Every structure is written in C-alpha cells, then in structure tokens.
Amino acid sequence: METARSGRFFIYPVMIELIRHGDIHEIRLARAPVNALNFDLLDALVGAVESAAAEGAAGILLSGGSKVFSGGLDVPYLLGCSPAELKACWSRFFDAARALAKSPVPVAAAIGGHNPAGGCVLALCCDYRVMAEGPFRIGLNETQVGLAVPDAIQYLMRRIVGAHRAERLVVAGAMIESAQAHAVGLVDALAPQEQVRETALAWLQATAALPQGPLRVTRGIARADIIQALDAFGPADLETFVQGWYSEETQRVLHGLFARK
Template sequence: MIEVIRHGYIHELRMARPPVNALNDDLLGALIEAIEAAPAHGARGLILSGGEKVFSGGMDVPYLLTLDRAGLKACWSRFFGAGRALARSPIPVVAAIAGHNPAGGCVLALCCDYRIMARGPFRIGLNETQVGLAVPDAIQFLLRRVVGPHRAERLVVAGAMVESEQALQYGMVDELTDAGEVVTRAVRWLEELLALPSGPMLATRALARADVIAALEGFAEPELEWFISGWDSPDTQAALKILMARLKK
C-alpha cells in the first residue's frame, strides 16, 4: 500500500493502491504506520507522493458504502488520524502532487509542510459538498490557513476544484514544476531546508505548525459523530448515488 523510496536521508512515501489511490482503512493504516516509523529508520524529511495522473482520488466511496455505522466511523477516524500523523510529524513533509487531487487527497496535502504540484490541466480542491458531504471546521481551517478566510469560504462552500496555475495563485500549492519532476523538486526543497541548523529550524517549525496540530486534534469524538450523522441524510445519500453511477460509467 505504501512504497518507501529512499533519497538518502529523505524518504518518499508513495501511495500505491491502483488505480487512483482511493483511501480506505488499509491504505490509511499503512500511511500512518509509515509516517510514524520514518524517523526511527533514519529519515530527516518525508515526501508524500501518489500516482502520475492522480495523487489520490480521496476517500474510497464504494468501499465506504459497504460499511455499517461502526465501520464507517472507524474508517473516517483513521482518515483524520492520517492527517494528524502528517501534521505531528517531527520531520518536515512535502506533498509531491503529480496529478489531480480532490477531497481527501487534498486534505492530506494540506496537512504537509509544503506542496509541489505538476503544471498542467490538473485540478485540486475540497469538492466534498459536490458529493453531498459537509466539510468539518478542522478541514476548513487547513484551507483558510493557506488561502485566507474569504477565499476559503468561496472554494469550500462551492466544492470548487481549481487547476494548478490557479491553485498556485491562491496559495493552495507552493510551487509548480513539470510533470515527472515533482519528487525531484521535493527532494531539493527538503535538502535546502535540512541544510539549516537542525535544532533551531525544527523548533521554529514546531511553533509555526502548532495551529495545524491543534485544529486537527480539536476534531474529537463529538465532531466525528456530527460528521458521521450526516452520512445517512437524504441529500448525502442522493449525491452519493449519483457519484456511484458516474464511477460505474
């Protein structure tokens, strides 16, 4: 589920669940384990990568629809656990986004320190409302933090997906590069960062990212229950059925 590729002291965690790295219990569990184990295996920086055309298609909706309420709650809890693992990582993490990146994949990227995306007709965004899901404040905070409150409101309420150039303009990603070069550029960015005096850099990073950790840790049991309770609403179920029909085609 997760391929670990070593670039010296920088470890790339490549999601490997074809065709689109849809997030389910197994992939999310493997990702959490890999993030948490990396420092002990000599990693000083991490790269989170995915497929060449799709970084991650987000949560595996067909899989979620097979789960009972307990299973659904457990899977979504693991998803937020993966976000917290990225945010709490004691070493910097770069998202290397080589293709489209909707919904849950976008959330994971927003939990990273830095985002590099392929230049071209690739889209990224939190499109949850388009498939009938409300967006919790913890996730909205991640977007507000990088694009500002007003623009975040416009994007998240509409469930907008924007192309890479616009994503760069808005601040959703930090830089663009040619397709096929996102990992190479991620390695170089981390090498430059890790060349700084380690202690001061990591201490400053911890202070700078404390708000990300706090937002995700604030998504506790009551917030999860609120989120899951919306799953069975008529609007959500109708939108999910439309999505399923589209996926079957």
C-alpha cells in the same frame, strides 16, 4: 510483511511504497488505480510516517500516482461499510492527517496530478506542496458530492489561502487548476509533471541542510495551530459526520453519482 526490491520497500498488501533518497524518506501511495483512501491505505500511511521519523529521516516526501495523487476517500468502499466501519475509517483518516501534521521532520507533497477531497487534505497537512503544471485540479470538492466539510478541514484551507477565499472554494466544492492553485498559495511551487518529485525532494534536501535543532523548534511553533485544529476534531464531530453521511440527501447524491460511473 515487507520486502525489498531494487532498493525499494513495499508494505503488503501493497498500499505504500517506501523509497530512500539518503536521509529523505519517500512514502508513495500505491493503491491502484487512483490511491483511493480506505482503512488499509490510511493505516499503512500512518505507520509509514511514524516509522520514517523514528528511523532518523531528515524529511518525508509524500507522493502519489502520475495522473492522480489521490482520489480522496474511497466512497464506493465507504458506501458498503457499516456505521462502525465508517467511523473507524474516518477516524483513521484524521489519524493520517495528524501524523503528517505532527511529523517532527518536514513533509513535502509531490502532487503529480489531480488531487480532490481527502487527497487535498493530506497535502494541506504537509509543509510544502509541489504540483504538476497543466490541466490538473486540486480542492475540497465535498459539497459537490453531498458531504459537509468539518471545521478542522476548513481551517487547513483557511490557513493557506485566507478566510474569504477558503470560504468561496470550500462552500462551492471548487476544484481549481494548478496555475490558479499556485496563484492563491494553495500549492507552493509548480513543475513539469516528470519533475514534481525531484522539485519537492530538492526542497526537502535544502531544508535538511539547515541547523536541525533551531529548525525543528521554529517549525514546531509555526505549525502548532494545525495540530490544535486537527486535535479538536473529537467524538462529537465524528458522530455529526456519520449522521450527515446517512442523511437521505447525502445518500441520494452519493449513490446517484456512482450509479452513473
């Protein structure tokens, strides 16, 4: 069910907030406190991205929290899942990544704070990334918490920062501050935290002013490799991930990490 409040639309249970800026549709992750990605949030995100394009949006602005864009996949939630539920959530995560990558209109990520792991993956699937200036960190930190990074996700990082630098970052599970992320091209622009959304919105509006037919054809050609990489993640890769998740080493690291919190 959805309803309107002051020109905004909310999808219940409240996971996504939808805001219209003319023909630019903002999708704001709204699962407190840190937009940790569970099945329901991912499902809502897929629906919102697909609906925006179907409703004639000229661009999509993906935003998150003011201090944390997204905390990544909700590991405590996943630790309580059955193997079937774990597979369903991980599959829906890839559905969300594909929805962003396959969007027929440009998508800009407004990253107002930290953005680890799964949140970083979602941003990598967008056309343009604006991040808040300051001591905010972004990266694929999966190895730090005992998880392997699938090739499809590593490809997203390689495409943006180059193969050698991607290897260094992903193998180490590095979380780098916004200034370094901008220097290596992981994010396209920096802005004061209170201006991140406006900066990303301005890029989308400028893109929407271009001739749309040629833009969309050219963009489709340019982004075909992202779609191919994500589509290559299949049942065998999912099974490999699940087996790794339940390995003794990974379970020890994950349970130890969250026992300390």
